Amino acid sequence: MDWLREHPDVRTIRVAAADLNGVARGKRVPARFAQKLSEEGTKFPFSVLNLDIWGEDIENSPLVFESGDPDGLLMPTERGFLPMPWLDAPTGLLPLWMFHPDGRPYEGDPRQALARVVDRYKAADLVPVVATELEFFLIDDSGRTLRVPPSPRSGKRRTGGEVLSLRALDAFDQFFTTLYDACEMMDIPADTSISEAGPGQFEINLMHQADPLKAADDTWLFKMLVKGIARNYGFAASFMAKPYEAWPGNGMHMHFSILTKDGRNIFDDGGEMGTDALRHAVAGCLRAMPGSTLLFAPHENSYDRLVPNAHAPTGIGWAYENRTAAIRIPSSGPKARRIEHRVAGGDVNPYLTVAAILGAALNGIEDKLQAPAPFKGNAYDQQLAQLPGDWGAAIEAFDTCPDIRRIFPEHLVDNYLMTKRQELHYMAELSDEETVELYLDTV
Template sequence: MTDPKTWLRKNPQVRTIRVAACDLNGQPRGKRVPSRFAHKVVEDGTRFPFSALNLDIWGEDIDDSPLVFESGDRDGVLKPTERGFVPMPWLEAPTALLPIWMFHEGGKPYEGDPRHALAQVVNRYKRHGLTPVVALEMEFFLIDDSTRKLQVPVSPRSGKRRKAAEVLSIRALDTFDIFFTDLYDACEDMDIPADTAISEAGLGQFEINMMHQDDALRAADDAWLFKMLLKGLARRHGFAASFMAKPYEDYAGSGMHMHFSVLDEEGNNIFDDGGPKGTEVLRHAIGGCVNAMHDSTLIFAPHLNSYERLIPENHAPCGISWAYENRTAAIRVPSGSPAARRIEHRVAGGDVNPYLLMATILGAALNGIEDEIEPPEPITGNAYAQDLPLIPTDWESAMDAFEASDIMPRILPQELIRNLLLTKRQEQLYMTELSPLEQVEIYLDTV
């Protein structure tokens, strides 16, 4: 990381900065600061209430949260993360973002901060001499939301609107070539390791894969920053981009699949046995993920709309299973070089908080490794046609499973679990007052 003060000196064109932390819904919460006062944030941090990381999807306080009136709405101290400044190329004026995370007054990490939750899991791996290597597949929609009916944006090249799903279509990518060129340039500026782009099965749906890296916190940062970048840059191009799980009823929704392997202290992949099956440790990691899948569904599907995606035979797993090279299973072990043997966790929607996603999956896998949990036998064939145990397929059931779980407190801090449940219960209450169109409108721009 470049020293933040050095970065500011080298970029005198930046007149304002944003300082932002990630709340439980993945929303950036923070402040705008003139760059001439940025050194104060770099040196001393900044302050805002603990409750600011525990707001609902509308940005409102949680009515019964102990963080608000009961405690006097006390401040936390927010300090820069290891990332340092990154440019914000979707804004017109030269601007930089300084990611921050929350601490108590004496320096103790605030356990309601999702980035700290992931850091705790990574530290558990370190105590075993292990390092997770992770990558995310980022699926999203480009949408014309200029009218009340969501549509594919008009092609900047032809002026036409092509209303069809185009799986792996070069033409679909070329249609938005200027946008994707700007997007990759911006990823380069922000040091986000965006790799391959493809068109997907939904209307105006695309996927960009992130490169594998051995720093899970940085990988989650990349995903969080990429979401901000994509949505902001799309607006500059005259349309919307959204990670909403299911904007179109008749087409597949967006997922955020996570791939991971684990290295030992010598840099060896502990899932690699030199063949296609993988090691016993691989099976134990899968066993931990399978064991936690039901109780952790609220992390993978955190919003009301998330459950519109979890429909059998619609490219989203509902049954709890694993398999070798089988995309109908919830957990897939891809084929390929044994040195790259890894797990692909396929349950989460695109609307998730990437820090909580990584913390939950990596924490569940480590539970399996520590406890030597044996998974069920891998399935073969179509998972949708098999009699499998199911994850919760509605929001309330997922909340109930999360709340009753004795697995989740081993993965996530108790304060974060409490805060997330309070948030989701409040959102559930107010979502029932909205029409389906109003629900889509709030999710389209937020998640």
């Protein structure tokens, strides 16, 4: 409530929670009801967090007709009220997560799923430190063909990718300046930005932090913010995995290390190779990778990104300082020894992705799994086991993976499977143009 008192011009509030696809579901509420929302929360049907990508109910879901479509209780997260700088009128956003009416966490809520993994780390006296890197395209989607928007500075369109080009960044300097100012307002720790390999493609890193829930919140809010600011400049920002067939797709790389309660990095052995704990964590991530692919590549378009020689991993392997690997150990000082997980696309639900990666790593540490030898050279030339090659295969791998059912509640797993099977069925009816139109803004 302090934020609202400091911003008396705010007249409306949005309350929102992330559904299984990471889409914000919520309500618009007059600001005069803010105190009641803060203290008592609000209600949505449980089924709202289990809608498909079109926003439709899941057919035959027990959450809908079978149970009478009952309400869950949505309470504010630790984040409190935030500004929504992309809207014209001063507006507050109150992020929520879902509980049962008796106060129990709702197991179908993706944020609650991540909290469950974090609780496992707390029980082991460990603290995960997490950072995400997000790639996105700026796109002129006003015509039938997607293309790079004209620079607000020069009015010119650049048709090719320019890796680490200051000229490409400067062409959209007004947009990035506004975006960084908005990140400051929303307490999103945006760090370095670079231009990427695709036309109008950029990457922004979010700073590492010893709070996986806030890291996932920041990632979810950042995607919402980037899309909103871009529309104010007359173009789209898209985290869609592969909007252009001929160019690399969007990834969401996640870096993590694990600390003891006294702040010691359990991956740090004082040298470049890291500890046994690092290799156990790597082994856990590799073992869970086939079953986790549906979370890292949740949509039909996601699999257009996961192809050889397209700057996205296809093989299940790890390496030191190698960007062709699914799991990379970056060069760093020993105290900063960490794992970079490179499989996820920009189109993911960050709560489920962070939960899947941290949960798999902890499984590996608990089981003292032995990682295979790291490879050297080009991953695409190695004889590695492969990720599921299409959406249907990934759905089946998710269904049968023991690690997935160890990380996530059965209820969430079942809901997610129903959602993805329904989407798989109905996506077959869409043309390529309709597919792009669906995913460009929603993911």
